[in-house]
Amino acid sequence: xxxxxxxxxxxxxxxxxxxxxxxxxxxxxxxxxxxxxxxxxxxxxxxxxxxxxxxxxxxxxxxxxxxxxxxxxxxxxxxxxxxxxxxxxxxxxxxxxxxxxxxxxxxxxxxxxxxxxxxxxxxxxxxxxxxxxxxxxxxxxxxxxxxxxxxxxxxxxxxxxxxxxxxxxxxxxxxxxxxxxxxxxxxxxxxxxxxxxxxxxxxxxxxxxxxxxxxxxxxxxxxxxxxxxxxxxxxxxxxxxxxxxxxxxxxxxxxxxxxxxxxxxxxxxxxxxxxxxxxxxxxxxxxxxxx
Numbered sequence: 048x049x050x051x052x053x054x055x056x057x058x059x060x061x062x063x064x065x066x067x068x069x070x071x072x073x074x075x076x077x078x079x080x081x082x083x084x085x086x087x088x089x090x091x092x093x094x095x096x097x098x099x100x101x102x103x104x105x106x107x108x109x110x111x112x113x114x115x116x117x118x119x120x121x122x123x124x125x126x127x128x129x130x131x132x133x134x135x136x137x138x139x140x141x142x143x144x145x146x147x148x149x150x151x152x153x154x155x156x157x158x159x160x161x162x163x164x165x166x167x168x169x170x171x172x173x174x175x176x177x178x179x180x181x182x183x184x185x186x187x188x189x190x191x192x193x194x195x196x197x198x199x200x201x202x203x204x205x206x207x208x209x210x211x212x213x214x215x216x217x218x219x220x221x222x223x224x225x226x227x228x229x230x231x232x233x234x235x236x237x238x239x240x241x242x243x244x245x246x247x248x249x250x251x252x253x254x255x256x257x258x259x260x261x262x263x264x265x266x267x268x269x270x271x272x273x274x275x276x277x278x279x280x281x282x283x284x285x286x287x288x289x290x291x292x293x294x295x296x297x298x299x300x301x302x303x304x305x306x307x308x309x310x311x312x313x314x315x316x317x318x319x320x321x322x323x324x325x326x327x328x329x330x331x332x333x334x335x336x337x338x
Contacts, residue, residue: 049091052124055117057084058096062114063184065103115321118185122323137166137327142187144194144245145270146209146287147314148172152191158334166327174244174268182317188328190317191335193245193287204316206335211249211310212288213303214295216280226304229257236264236282238273249312250285253305274300285310 060070061081071078089096096110106114125138139159143152148170156168171178171187175194182190183200196203215222221231232254240246251258264282267273270290277284278299294300316335318324324332 050088054084054088054091055120057081058088058110059114059117059121059185061085061097061104062106062110063186065105067104114185115319115323118319119321119323122325125325137163137325139166139168139189139327139331140171140187141168141189141191141331142171142173142178142181143191144175144178145172145240145268146193146246146290147191149270150287150289151314155331155334155338158338159331162330163327174241175248176243179317182319185319185322188318188322189331192315192317193312194248194315195245196315196317200320202318202320204318206314206316209312209314210288211246211253211285211312212291213283213285213305213310214277214291214300215283215303216278217298217301218280219283219301221283221303222301224303225301226306228306232257232283232305233260233262236262238265238267238276238282238284239263240270240273240286241266241268244268245312246286249310253308253310 057070057074057076060073061067064070064073067078067081067085071081074081076084085096092109092113094109095107096113097104098107141152141156149172152170156170159168160166171181173181175192175196178187178190178192179196179198179201181187183198191206193209213227215235219235221227221235224231239250254261262282265273265276267276270286273284273286274291274294276282278294283303284300291300291302295302316332
């Protein structure tokens with residue numbers, strides 16, 4: 048073999064960070080050692096793996112072709128360690144959008160850890176666009192998202208159904224009406240998730256044709272912040288029923304019916320098409336299908 052696993056590890060670190068200096072910190076190597084290792088690998092493969100754009104390194108066509116193979120090689124190496132070195136231990140990197148990450152993923156993680164208690168799981172929570180970026184960059188093994196995606200390098204699988212609900216504070220003028228039509232939707236300010244989130248994507252589609260006329264008073268990135276703002280009387284909100292169940296049960300927020308507007312959506316699982324699926328990820332996917 049003309050190259051070492053260490054050289055391939057350096058290649059992956061630089062591919063993730065697009066920077067020799069950041070890769071050197073991640074690997075606890077000097078910048079000169081990272082640069083030298085990368086240059087040796089390119090020489091041995093007789094192909095440039097990165098395009099140099101200022102201080103950034105962007106994967107070349109050869110680098111993009113090589114990366115999923117190297118990612119797969121290291122995943123197989125981790126599987127080998129898990130099988131022969133650490134018993135039931137394994138590592139899994141998950142990413143989820145806000146509602147899914149806060150309300151659904153914890154019980155999936157609990158089920159997984161009951162079967163493999165020595166394992167470690169990391170969970171990053173971000174909006175749909177950011178989770179897609181991290182999956183595409185091999186930073187996480189699996190994304191669990193609320194928004195729709197169409198990216199050539201990603202495999203997006205329908206997972207389960209969900210529904211958004213329009214809601215208000217008990218003291219809001221529309222609270223006693225319960226059923227809203229377009230005129231009422233126009234009459235009140237709104238507190239919504241930010242653009243780029245799956246929740247906002249579904250909301251915008253549901254109110255198609257009406258959106259330019261709505262008064263969006265606040266755009267917030269956190270579900271709890273939206274619930275608090277709406278409870279304080281700042282306007283109407285629209286979030287997943289999953290995130291609102293406790294508030295509805297306590298009466299601190301009031302659900303409102305909006306006939307003729309479709310707020311149903313699907314939740315999705317996202318993987319890189321070229322990522323090697325190891326034993327840990329296979330088991331977690333099976334748990335997702337069971338729950």
